Amino acid sequence: MQYVSTRGFADLGTFTDVLLSGLAPDGGLAMPLRIPTFNQPELERLRLLSYPELAYEVMRPFICDIPEADLRRLLEDTYRPEVFGSADITPLTPLGQSGLSLLELSNGPSLAFKDMAMQFLGHAFEYVLEKRDQRVNILGATSGDTGSAAEYAMRGKQRVNVFMLSPRGRMSRFQQAQMYSLDEPNIFNIAVEGVFDDCQDLVKGVNADAEFKARYDIGAVNSINWGRVLAQAVYYFKGYFALGLPQGAEADFCVPSGNFGNVFAGYLAKMMGLPIGQLIVASNENSVLHEFFGSGIYHVWPADRVAVTSSPSMDIGKASNFERFLYLMAGSDPAQTAEWWAEVAAGRPVDLRGTAHWDAVGTSGFRAGRSTHADRLATIRRVDAEFGRLIDPHTADGVLVGARFRREGVPMVCLETALPAKFGETVQEAVGRMPQRPAQFEGIEDLPRHCEVLPNDAEALKHFIAEKLDRQD
Numbered sequence: 051m052q053y054v055s056t057r058g059f060a061d062l063g064t065f066t067d068v069l070l071s072g073l074a075p076d077g078g079l080a081m082p083l084r085i086p087t088f089n090q091p092e093l094e095r096l097r098l099l100s101y102p103e104l105a106y107e108v109m110r111p112f113i114c115d116i117p118e119a120d121l122r123r124l125l126e127d128t129y130r131p132e133v134f135g136s137a138d139i140t141p142l143t144p145l146g147q148s149g150l151s152l153l154e155l156s157n158g159p160s161l162a163f164k165d166m167a168m169q170f171l172g173h174a175f176e177y178v179l180e181k182r183d184q185r186v187n188i189l190g191a192t193s194g195d196t197g198s199a200a201e202y203a204m205r206g207k208q209r210v211n212v213f214m215l216s217p218r219g220r221m222s223r224f225q226q227a228q229m230y231s232l233d234e235p236n237i238f239n240i241a242v243e244g245v246f247d248d249c250q251d252l253v254k255g256v257n258a259d260a261e262f263k264a265r266y267d268i269g270a271v272n273s274i275n276w277g278r279v280l281a282q283a284v285y286y287f288k289g290y291f292a293l294g295l296p297q298g299a300e301a302d303f304c305v306p307s308g309n310f311g312n313v314f315a316g317y318l319a320k321m322m323g324l325p326i327g328q329l330i331v332a333s334n335e336n337s338v339l340h341e342f343f344g345s346g347i348y349h350v351w352p353a354d355r356v357a358v359t360s361s362p363s364m365d366i367g368k369a370s371n372f373e374r375f376l377y378l379m380a381g382s383d384p385a386q387t388a389e390w391w392a393e394v395a396a397g398r399p400v401d402l403r404g405t406a407h408w409d410a411v412g413t414s415g416f417r418a419g420r421s422t423h424a425d426r427l428a429t430i431r432r433v434d435a436e437f438g439r440l441i442d443p444h445t446a447d448g449v450l451v452g453a454r455f456r457r458e459g460v461p462m463v464c465l466e467t468a469l470p471a472k473f474g475e476t477v478q479e480a481v482g483r484m485p486q487r488p489a490q491f492e493g494i495e496d497l498p499r500h501c502e503v504l505p506n507d508a509e510a511l512k513h514f515i516a517e518k519l520d521r522q523d
């Protein structure tokens with residue numbers, strides 16, 4: 051399978067090439083040349099497979115440059131019960147007789163769904179770098195979940211270092227402890243004197259220095275990484291099969307969304323032939339996607355319009371994977387996509403009203419809804435009272451919006467994107483008690499912290515990275 055850019059650059063190579071590279075040279079995102087599909091008998095065959103076997107079947111058509119036995123082993127090493135808490139890896143739990151169920155994606159090492167893809171990236175990076183005799187130094191910025199998922203995936207990996215920037219003192223105490231308690235020679239936590247946007251600008255600043263970037267093998271594992279999107283498509287299949295529906299029957303999925311990576315993976319599964327009916331994008335107060343699906347106009351929100359909410363991993367005004375979706379709505383036309391993204395870059399709206407592209411959106415199965423802080427508290431409280439189940443505020447966004455779109459006789463699968471322990475303060479506000487935490491996280495706030503404080507200054511950051519790496523050589 052060859053990969054192309056959403057904006058026209060025709061040859062991005064094969065899977066392992068796009069796995070390690072970020073944006074395409076023209077600024078676009080990697081997409082496979084075509085999307086392979088399963089027919090009904092093939093789907094039936096997938097129904098009974100274990101998680102790693104299923105992952106192999108779903109991902110294989112997109113990966114032609116890792117030998118079969120190696121890819122199978124990579125996936126078996128990744129999706130282990132010891133890492134994800136059960137042999138199912140992503141168990142499906144019905145919420146009573148409501149027709150709603152939770153697809154549990156957050157039982158991995160960092161307690162959020164990002165582990166599902168990031169753990170695969172950890173193993174895949176190690177494998178590919180070894181083959182190519184290369185190294186990579188991952189530079190990223192996090193406001194919470196991405197950083198811990200990346201660090202838990204890359205800890206102890208050969209040929210990989212992680213430099214993770216976070217805004218000093220601005221993550222939850224639990225999130226800080228999750229990252230800063232890691233004591234690994236290849237993980238570097240950097241607390242920046244600034245806010246999350248400053249951290250992101252610093253990453254951009256370092257990447258803009260092409261010479262430094264090349265000299266120190268600077269790379270990324272952000273949400274536009276195709277390997278992450280592809281690995282996420284697998285659990286839609288797993289969740290669908292767990293419903294035990296008759297052949298061909300539809301299920302709906304509701305997905306708490308920010309950068310549109312998770313829900314886009316659902317669309318990929320649908321394109322591959324999985325009988326998904328509605329694919330519902332749940333937003334919080336930062337509802338730029340809800341705006342688009344309601345109006346046909348995509349107009350990104352400037353940073354100062356994005357509110358800080360109680361589902362912080364969805365506080366995003368510019369959904370980076372959305373370009374992949376509009377590319378498909380344009381019939382995979384890179385010239386059209388490039389034209390739209392020139393408007394986006396200029397801060398202007400993209401207006402699809404009255405076009406064939408908007409008709410395509412209409413038949414895509416996408417729906418959208420949003421919630422407020424009060425909605426989330428009420429949903430956490432209701433799900434706890436009715437079903438005896440504590441959920442986190444992001445999952446609450448999804449359960450609330452999913453219930454709104456529920457169709458009689460069609461199951462609604464809500465994706466659980468984090469465990470409540472990760473957002474204990476909001477859960478306590480809702481139900482008056484702190485959620486339980488998995489045993490390995492008891493008392494982590496009291497462990498020694500491994501974190502360096504740096505000023506908001508790209509030169510200081512480059513100096514820090516260079517010093518650490520020069521010492522490793």
Ligand SMILES: *Cc1c(COP(=O)(O)O)cnc(C)c1O
Pocket residue numbers: 162163164195196273306307308309310311312313363364444467468
């Ligand atoms: C990252 C994240 C999201 C948003 O996922 P996207 O793929 O960016 O849409 C939702 N919930 C939680 C808990 C997250 O960590």
